[in-house]
Amino acid sequence: MAIYEIVKFPNSVLTTPAKPVEKVTPNVLRVLNNMYETMKFANGIGLAAPQVNILKRIAVVDVEDGKGRLDLINPVILEGRDEEIGPDGCLSIPGLFGDTPRYRYIRVQMWNTAGEVIEFEETDFRARCIQHEIDHLDGILFTSRAVRLYREEAEPTPTGKRKKNGQ
Template structure:
């Protein structure tokens, strides 16, 4: 495993749509491990492959609750319910936060490292993290959809993505 360099805005890769993963092999497993290690090293709660310059539909999420680390390949949101608005940050846009409207509850379907399909129901902050990371796969940054964007001076420990 190794820590990867996190791509920063305005790198154009952050605005591109990631490609579906079709090969489930050792390279994908290494990518997932590297992404998790990179996310933890940066005190993040989520990371999408485009954030390390790889245009593949791969995310990792760990909001620090009982759900633990979730690795998901080719994630798709199947259901959205309710609404929440809250602060978000991004490892690719340091020093900036924004208030973003998201669904309160979602159901996400994806694949694991072996290609097996699974679904997750996520609520609250966990749902917010998934939506943020899936937006990255579609070339969307939180600053483009935020109700307001503002500078922050201190980055909380694992508080914002």
């Protein structure tokens, strides 16, 4: 496995729509595995190929909700319902967060790792994360959807040093 470098904003690859995968190959599966390792290494819950400078419609998601890893190949949202505003953040824009409208329910069509077209439904936080990653594949950043942006707050420790994310 390889850990990729995560592209940071304002790199233009982040706002460039990705091209569809034409066929699931061993290389596509290797890229998905490397992206998953990269996401975990960076303490992320989702990662899209453009974030590692690969303009293909692939992404990985694992929100640690017991459902496990989800590999997205050529995903398309077919239906979305019950929009709500909630938190968004991005490995490509560290330290910045936003209150972003997303659907609570989505129905998605995509290819699985065998190259078969499948559909599935998802709700709540996992649906939010999938929508965020599909936006990346369309060249859309959460900052363009957010109704409010804010910086991560650093908490002081007993030693007076600042810590982030409760670490």
